[in-house]
Amino acid sequence: MSKEKRAEINKENLDTNTVILNVGGIKYETLRSTLMAYPNTLLGTMFSSRNKPLLKPINGNEYFFDRNGRAFHYIMEYYRTGKLHFPSQADNNNKSKVWVTKEEIETELDYFLIEVQYMHKIHQMMSEHLNHFIKLMEERVTEQMIKWRRNLKIRVTEFSIIVNPGLDEEEYLFRPGKEVAFQIAAEFFIEIKQHFENSFTGLKVNYVRDQDFTEFEFELRYDRREVLRMSHLKVIL
Numbered sequence: 001m002s003k004e005k006r007a008e009i010n011k012e013n014l015d016t017n018t019v020i021l022n023v024g025g026i027k028y029e030t031l032r033s034t035l036m037a038y039p040n041t042l043l044g045t046m047f048s049s050r051n052k053p054l055l056k057p058i059n060g061n062e063y064f065f066d067r068n069g070r071a072f073h074y075i076m077e078y079y080r081t082g083k084l085h086f087p088s089q090a091d092n093n094n095k096s097k098v099w100v101t102k103e104e105i106e107t108e109l110d111y112f113l114i115e116v117q118y119m120h121k122i123h124q125m126m127s128e129h130l131n132h133f134i135k136l137m138e139e140r141v142t143e144q145m146i147k148w149r150r151n152l153k154i155r156v157t158e159f160s161i162i163v164n165p166g167l168d169e170e171e172y173l174f175r176p177g178k179e180v181a182f183q184i185a186a187e188f189f190i191e192i193k194q195h196f197e198n199s200f201t202g203l204k205v206n207y208v209r210d211q212d213f214t215e216f217e218f219e220l221r222y223d224r225r226e227v228l229r230m231s232h233l234k235v236i237l
Contacts, residue, residue, distance in 0.1 A: 020062040026069030028076050035079055042113040067111060071104040075112055102187060133184045134195060145220055152218040156185040185214035
């Protein structure tokens with residue numbers, strides 16, 4: 001067999017077994033079988049044997065999708081590993097990478113028909129962590145109200161939760177869940193603000209959002225009845 005013929009056969013095999021997904025200008029190369037392992041998803045259906053005649057590559061075995069190429073990295077990892085991983089803070093702090101939000105990834109999951117059932121456990125876990133984090137902050141707010149303090153700051157970084165940063169009474173909290181506290185504060189800061197302003201009479205919450213931290217500032221504007229209520233709750237707890 002001639003060298004040219006072998007090269008032609010190899011190219012045919014390559015076109016058959018591998019595909020290049022050009023997503024928003026970012027190219028991902030994978031095996032067709034990797035995508036077909038999830039037949040109920042868009043890509044699994046698209047590259048199934050029965051739909052092969054319908055495929056319209058833009059160049060050889062390359063297919064273009066006008067979608068979010070950055071977020072598709074996490075979609076591709078799902079096909080390869082069977083697990084969904086959201087970006088860590090280390091990923092988002094990496095200057096060589098572009099910030100990708102959980103909402104962007106969920107939008108692409110919906111487009112590529114990766115069913116919501118895969119997201120259920122993740123949402124449940126995030127809800128549990130959020131409730132734990134809010135309870136932690138409520139404890140500190142309650143303590144400050146009992147002491148008739150007017151201001152309280154809580155800064156959440158990737159590695160610590162700091163109460164009143166930069167002041168003489170600065171305190172580092174090392175509680176279970178601090179590893180995910182940064183992600184919780186970064187993604188749910190508006191919901192956290194609303195929760196406290198609705199739950200505590202006269203409380204105003206401001207926040208500062210940065211890549212390295214999220215800081216909440218509580219302005220404690222309360223009356224004596226609220227303090228007595230908080231004192232009573234503190235005794236019960």
